[in-house]
Amino acid sequence: MSAPRTITLDNITVYIEANDTDVGKRAADVFCTTLTQAPNAAYGFATGSTPVCLYKELIARYKAGLLDMSGITAFNLDEYYPITKENDQSYDYFMSTELFNHVNVKPENRDIPSGEAPDPEAECLRYEKAIRTQEDFKLQILGIGENGHIGFNEPASTFPAKTNYVELTESTIAANARFFESAADVPKHALTMGVGTIMMAEQVLLIATGPKKSRIVYESLLGSIDPQVSASALQMHRNVTVVLDTDAAHDLLANLDSVS
Numbered sequence: 001m002s003a004p005r006t007i008t009l010d011n012i013t014v015y016i017e018a019n020d021t022d023v024g025k026r027a028a029d030v031f032c033t034t035l036t037q038a039p040n041a042a043y044g045f046a047t048g049s050t051p052v053c054l055y056k057e058l059i060a061r062y063k064a065g066l067l068d069m070s071g072i073t074a075f076n077l078d079e080y081y082p083i084t085k086e087n088d089q090s091y092d093y094f095m096s097t098e099l100f101n102h103v104n105v106k107p108e109n110r111d112i113p114s115g116e117a118p119d120p121e122a123e124c125l126r127y128e129k130a131i132r133t134q135e136d137f138k139l140q141i142l143g144i145g146e147n148g149h150i151g152f153n154e155p156a157s158t159f160p161a162k163t164n165y166v167e168l169t170e171s172t173i174a175a176n177a178r179f180f181e182s183a184a185d186v187p188k189h190a191l192t193m194g195v196g197t198i199m200m201a202e203q204v205l206l207i208a209t210g211p212k213k214s215r216i217v218y219e220s221l222l223g224s225i226d227p228q229v230s231a232s233a234l235q236m237h238r239n240v241t242v243v244l245d246t247d248a249a250h251d252l253l254a255n256l257d258s259v260s
């Protein structure tokens with residue numbers, strides 16, 4: 001299959017790129033187009049290995065004088081619980097080292113659920129309110145878990161509407177153990193924007209790379225809308241851009257090509 005390629009599925013535009021670097025560039029194009037139109041809006045960021053290619057590209061564009069993030073308010077999808085900000089596996093630490101230390105988002109305009117909050121439920125309420133009081137929640141960046149989670153919205157019987165305190169599934173703990181010394185060190189809980197919180201963003205930018213994401217990308221975009229696969233809710237969102245590498249696009253393309 002040749003890349004790049006663009007596919008339109010109703011409300012979802014899918015870009016397929018040859019490799020991680022090109023995925024980062026395409027995702028940065030999408031992000032920067034919106035940022036130029038709405039330089040003072042709220043933006044939601046994601047952690048994990050997938051968006052690193054995007055963050056590298058944003059840092060490069062900032063250093064080249066092509067990007068100004070000084071007007072934005074930055075939220076993040078989720079955080080482990082409990083975890084200290086100084087822990088190098090916290091998402092707060094990740095965002096600082098992978099993006100915020102290298103661009104000009106104002107520190108006072110950054111918010112992330114706190115893994116240090118004494119009461120996780122109260123922290124979820126605070127965080128949800130902070131997002132809902134934004135006049136302009138413009139764009140949310142997402143990765144996707146192998147089980148279809150967005151944020152840490154694990155397979156469930158309903159789509160969580162608001163920021164919530166969740167128990168991580170064994171599969172997520174196993175998938176994230178690569179960042180810790182062992183699976184036993186992965187926190188068992190997290191605070192995460194709900195699917196409903198994510199759906200409030202005017203635009204969603206989902207990035208997926210690698211063969212392990214191929215099946216779930218296909219199921220999320222073309223399967224039934226089912227809270228067992230929280231990313232499938234994006235089929236109901238009005239403005240979704242998906243950026244994939246060829247490995248992550250494999251099953252989607254195989255199924256589209258077989259019906260077209």
Ligand code: F6R
Binds near residue numbers: 045150
């Ligand atoms: C990260 C997050 C998660 C990840 C997902 C994929 O803030 O909310 O949903 O996006 O687990 O992680 P990676 O990119 O490491 O495969």
